[in-house]
Amino acid sequence: xxxxxxxxxxxxxxxxxxxxxxxxxxxxxxxxxxxxxxxxxxxxxxxxxxxxxxxxxxxxxxxxxxxxxxxxxxxxxxxxxxxxxxxxxxxxxxxxxxxxxxxxxxxxxxxxxxxxxxxxxxxxxxxxxxxxxxxxxxxxxxxxxxxxxxxxxxxxxxxxxxxxxxxxxxxxxxxxxxxxxxxxxxxxxxxxxxxxxxxxxxxxxxxxxxxxxxxxxxxxxxxxxxxxxxxxxxxxxxxxxxxxxxxxxxxxxxxxxxxxxxxxxxxxxxxxxxxxxxxxxxxxxxxxxxxxxxxxxxxxxxxxxxxxxxxxxxxxxxxxxxxxxxxxxxxxxxxxxxxxxxxxxxxxxxxxxxxxxxx
Amino acid sequence: xxxxxxxxxxxxxxxxxxxxxxxxxxxxxxxxxxxxxxxxxxxxxxxxxxxxxxxxxxxxxxxxxxxxxxxxxxxxxxxxxxxxxxxxxxxxxxxxxxxxxxxxxxxxxxxxxxxxxxxxxxxxxxxxxxxxxxxxxxxxxxxxxxxxxxxxxxxxxxxxxxxxxxxxxxxxxxxxxxxxxxxxxxxxxxxxxxxxxxxxxxxxxxxxxxxxxxxxxxxxxxxxxxxxxxx
Numbered sequence: 001x002x003x004x005x006x007x008x009x010x011x012x013x014x015x016x017x018x019x020x021x022x023x024x025x026x027x028x029x030x031x032x033x034x035x036x037x038x039x040x041x042x043x044x045x046x047x048x049x050x051x052x053x054x055x056x057x058x059x060x061x062x063x064x065x066x067x068x069x070x071x072x073x074x075x076x077x078x079x080x081x082x083x084x085x086x087x088x089x090x091x092x093x094x095x096x097x098x099x100x101x102x103x104x105x106x107x108x109x110x111x112x113x114x115x116x117x118x119x120x121x122x123x124x125x126x127x128x129x130x131x132x133x134x135x136x137x138x139x140x141x142x143x144x145x146x147x148x149x150x151x152x153x154x155x156x157x158x159x160x161x162x163x164x165x166x167x168x169x170x171x172x173x174x175x176x177x178x179x180x181x182x183x184x185x186x187x188x189x190x191x192x193x194x195x196x197x198x199x200x201x202x203x204x205x206x207x208x209x210x211x212x213x214x215x216x217x218x219x220x221x222x223x224x225x226x227x228x229x230x231x232x233x234x235x236x237x238x239x240x241x242x243x244x245x246x247x248x249x250x251x252x253x254x255x256x257x258x259x260x261x262x263x264x265x266x267x268x269x270x271x272x273x274x275x276x277x278x279x280x281x282x283x284x285x286x287x288x289x290x291x292x293x294x295x296x297x298x299x300x301x302x303x304x305x306x307x308x309x310x311x312x313x314x315x316x317x318x319x320x321x322x323x324x325x326x327x328x329x330x331x332x333x334x335x336x337x338x339x340x341x342x343x344x345x346x347x348x349x350x351x352x353x354x355x356x357x358x359x
Numbered sequence: 360x361x362x363x364x365x366x367x368x369x370x371x372x373x374x375x376x377x378x379x380x381x382x383x384x385x386x387x388x389x390x391x392x393x394x395x396x397x398x399x400x401x402x403x404x405x406x407x408x409x410x411x412x413x414x415x416x417x418x419x420x421x422x423x424x425x426x427x428x429x430x431x432x433x434x435x436x437x438x439x440x441x442x443x444x445x446x447x448x449x450x451x452x453x454x455x456x457x458x459x460x461x462x463x464x465x466x467x468x469x470x471x472x473x474x475x476x477x478x479x480x481x482x483x484x485x486x487x488x489x490x491x492x493x494x495x496x497x498x499x500x501x502x503x504x505x506x507x508x509x510x511x512x513x514x515x516x517x518x519x520x521x522x523x524x525x526x527x528x529x530x531x532x533x534x535x536x537x538x539x540x541x542x543x544x545x546x547x548x549x550x551x552x553x554x555x556x557x558x559x560x561x562x563x564x565x566x567x568x569x570x571x572x573x574x575x576x577x578x579x580x581x582x583x584x585x586x587x588x589x590x
Contacts, residue, residue, distance in 0.1 A: 011416065044409065048413055051407060051410040059403045062409070066388070069383070070384075072381070073381025075378075124435070127432040131433075131439065149467075174417050174531070174547075185424045188427050201423055203426025213378070219413070222411075222535050222539065227365075231362050233394070236362050279537070280540075296549035299533045301553060304554060307522075327479060327506040334503060335507050
């Protein structure tokens with residue numbers, strides 16, 4: 001049986017490798033603390049396997065996560081190659097612009113390098129020539145990813161070898177994506193006629209370092225949600241909510257969840273951050289537990305209601321403010337103004353869809 | 360009620376643009392302590408939550424191949440694809456890009472579009488050029504609006520396309536969060552399927568608005584022309 005744990009160990013190994021390489025990379029202005037960040041993250045993954053099976057205590061893992069967050073949160077994580085821009089040959093339009101926008105994404109990132117990309121990045125002119133050469137064949141490896149993932153997710157549960165399912169039950173999608181990432185490397189080696197996967201690992205390291213702590217944030221938000229639920233945030237809001245809401249009235253509860261998601265997203269600029277809060281408060285206790293809503297539909301549409309908020313907030317700078325600068329617009333709110341007439345009817349549509357399909 | 364201060368930490372931290380990773384961690388610690396958990400219990404919750412939500416980060420394993428294909432010109436090829444829209448009208452270009460962006464995001468190709476990758480170098484100039492071709496030089500106000508609208512097509516397409524892809528952060532965040540917290544076993548595919556109705560509505564609303572840009576343009580430029588004549 002293929003277990004999802006294998007892939008978590010592989011990820012851990014990859015991050016550990018990145019950590020070692022970064023720690024030895026003299027182009028990284030903060031190589032030791034950056035290396036420590038990636039290496040610790042790498043160690044968390046295999047250790048988690050024992051936490052899940054309850055053969056190791058969870059608190060050391062919790063402690064390491066706080067340390068990792070402190071490292072990133074106090075600006076001790078930097079990209080490699082920040083000193084030597086790999087794109088030195090007048091490559092303004094493509095790579096540098098990409099990277100600059102990338103920085104805008106995380107404008108809050110302290111010490112996030114000076115904009116040069118990490119490690120190897122082929123200059124745009126070269127990549128242009130290669131795009132000419134390979135044309136639409138470039139899409140073969142990337143299209144293989146959704147195809148393989150969907151195949152594993154849909155057909156996976158039915159493949160049984162020796163009386164046991166081939167893929168670990170309940171994790172078919174995740175295994176599918178992980179396997180797709182690896183199989184696609186093999187496919188690209190055929191398409192691009194490469195002899196070794198070394199370039200893939202170098203490029204993987206580049207993207208990993210580019211993403212930085214943003215890579216871990218979704219997982220940390222998931223942790224926050226669990227802490228919220230354990231500490232009773234849900235029940236605290238839930239009791240307030242049920243005091244306001246008339247008993248057993250569905251529509252007001254649906255409206256409160258969807259509009260709440262949008263409003264919290266406007267305030268925080270991030271639907272992922274709003275999701276654990278509102279779900280602990282209304283989504284789970286009221287809509288799913290009390291009203292018997294279909295959890296997949298309630299949560300999916302709840303998240304999308306949050307996205308309507310993302311369209312309306314300057315807090316989501318990478319989507320709404322960065323393009324203002326990129327497109328030389330005069331008003332900071334120009335993009336938001338273009339999006340408001342879509343966001344509001346779409347939020348209403350979400351409320352209607354959830355009310356109709358989830359109950 | 361005191362535990363709600365944790366939410367306040369998140370809101371204030373994000374508003375002050377502090378490092379989100381730090382904000383989230385501090386909010387977790389504060390909430391845990393205010394909720395009467397011991398330090399050990401808080402750390403245990405952190406550890407259990409992290410271990411149970413590793414699937415959110417599984418997309419890491421796709422980064423090497425994406426990087427590899429980028430090395431061989433993925434983004435350049437995507438730009439060439441988008442530039443084929445050039446012979447359409449302004450509204451047609453905007454609607455066409457919205458559709459393309461949404462489809463590509465739905466099959467997991469988020470990073471090949473974006474404000475820096477496609478909107479600035481391609482979509483905005485093409486939409487502008489189509490209007491210039493038809494009406495001659497445009498007043499600044501109109502140019503600004505076309506550009507802003509181009510940016511909006513990228514956002515709407517990306518947001519309401521990506522959730523259809525099962526293995527994207529949003530879907531896995533939902534499943535891993537509710538699975539670890541409430542003991543569900545949600546299938547990512549189901550969550551992704553429930554994103555489709557909203558995606559269709561988003562395409563209809565924003566697609567229609569994109570196409571209507573042509574009509575607004577016509578009216579505005581006609582109004583401008585008559586103003587010129589009467590002057």
